[in-house]
Amino acid sequence: MQPFEAPARERIFISYRHGDNAYAARWLNVVLRERFGADRVFFDTGMDPGVNYVQEIERELESCAVLLAVIGPQWMVIADELGQRRLENPNDVVVREISTALHNGVRVIPVLIDDAAMPKSAELPTGLRPLTQHNGVVLNPGTSDSELGRLLAALDKHLAGPSAPPDPDPEPEPVVRSRYDLLHDLVQECITPPDGRVRELPVIRLLGSGTEMLAYLAEDCGPSVPHTRLDFDAEGLTSLRRAVVELAVRFGGRGSPQFRHLMLCIVAAGSGFGAGTALSKLRNAVLAAEQPDFSRVTFDAVVGALQASGALLNWSGVLADALLSGGERAQWRRRLRALTGFRDSAGVAPDPWAEPDAVGSREFDEVLLAAFLTDLRQAYAGRRSGRAMNCVALLDNADAPLGERFLDLLLDLRRGLPPDPLVVVAAGRQWQPPLDAPDAADLPTLAGWEEHRSAAGDRGSGWLPVDL
Structure with missing residues (x-):
């Protein structure tokens, strides 16, 4: 040879x-x-x-x-x-x-x-x-x-x-x-907080067809970066409340959260009688100025309101074990789906919250999303080891009506809550004019966004557009 x-x-x-x-x-x-x-x-x-x-x-x-x-x-x-x-x-x-x-x-x-x-x-x-x-x-x-x-x-x-x-x-x-290189570098910059300190994060909005970009980012996150992905045009996704729960259920990667506030919120909403009072107490906890801690006090305040109305009878002890125990991490996804009646793509169950006036409409959406963000802060930004980390949400077809409502509420909540560790990357077919996108930078960076945000200070400065 x-x-x-x-x-x-x-x-x-x-x-x-x-x-x-x-x-x-x-x-x-x-x-x-x-x-x-x-x-x-x-x-x-x-x-x-x-x-x-x-x-x-x-x-x-x-x-x-x-x-x-x-x-x-x-x-x-x-x-x-x-x-x-x-x-x-x-x-x-x-x-x-x-x-x-x-x-x-x-x-x-x-x-x-x-x-x-x-x-x-x-x-x-x-x-x-x-x-x-x-x-x-x-x-x-x-x-x-x-x-x-x-x-x-x-x-x-x-x-x-x-x-x-x-x-x-x-x-x-x-x-x-390539444009993907720039996007990857930007997300990488957002993932790791400097010196373990939490900081405000933008909503990264992809201008152009970004579905393929989201797939690449999901692959790059792998098991080492906690992330979740949701398509707002998916069949059966009919309410913002369901979108929030699906985001929680789909979380993968290192150290998946337990979502205790979110689970308690769902229990309260599904209880009917007394739900309004219970959600009000939970709202006061998750919208507090300082980071709330899921404790026996929080649990007793919400469950006590439900028991007073007769909505929650003999299973509050089981619920307390599930939400207060530290060993329930592996079972929270099953409980979330069971509590809401959701099924996998093989059989889409009716959405129990599809009606626009269900459990107080926007007020319920607000407390549910706030509970979701609070659980993320406790899982990542507030780690006792002192080593904070961030997680990634990849949102496809975010220009769908439900996607726009989600992002609109997220921006509103972020103006009054402590910084959360959620790096949001939203792709859509077009930019909706009411959202007033700032000009997309040739080299999008977190430092550039922070400078723009400090100069603008308005609600629209929460976006960081990336032109594909």
Whole structure:
């Protein structure tokens, strides 16, 4: 067999793991296509529908001169549905891509992103262990100009084809960044509060079709960033109250909240007699100037009002155990759905709060959303460890009437409540004129929004538009 000669091949193959901050691979794809041309870069999202992706990947590996192995923080540990590391499966796509390239003598360059460490040989299956002998680059999209320039220079040198004579005084390589890069950086900036301190956050409004952007953000959040996603055009979503509960039920990622105030609010609303008095007491708790604590006092005030009316009889002790115990985290989703009668997409149950005047209309919407935000503050911004963190809500079709009502109420509540840890990213087909969007900045940043907000000070300054 003749030895492999890199100059006979002309293509770049991008290997990456879905669920491991795949935004970096998409960013590299944009940069490399701009630099070398789309026909010289293989990226799996460009495959035609219906092709055999295994055969397509094998074919591409025959014509590539360089394989970029994009390695993020989760690359080593991502597991399959049985809990086994995907790297241990010889038929795993990423394993086959890298092992085939190593076997064929393809130049393999590890690309470490988001502070990922280079794997150790003992941590890898046998077929991938030679990877640890290959020199890599460290890239954090948008912040690693020198390393990106070093990678591009290496690719220029290695790829086949004539190259232009060197510029005696070359200009610095421009950093090619997509609109998604800017959005990702903005959300990343909002996720981690400085020095663990809570701060006000904008409602990030995507101007243009943002559904795909939301899908990318959800993938990037993964299990490490608590997040929830909701489509305001979904079937059966007929009231703001149900939207709030669905947002709570869909929360995933690290440290899902218990939503004690929200559960107590739902119990009160569903009790009929005495609901008005009970919700009023709960409203006083969640709309207080200081962060409320879900305590026996809060519980007794609300449940006492229901018992006085005869609406809550013999099960208040069970309810107290559920809401006051610290060991109920794994069961709150089931309880929320049971209390409201909601079902999954397989069978949509009637919305018990679909009537516009149900339980006091806007007053109930207000206390329900305030309870939701209060529970988020207690779960994240008020962690006893002192290490605050933020969570992400991804809202699709937010320009639907229900979505606009939700965002409108959220902005109103935020003007009177302590800062909450919810990073809201709202996508819609159009911007509704009554909301008075400020001009979208070319480089949207949290600092830019804070400066605009301090200068404006009005309700409309809560938006941070991002033009797609």
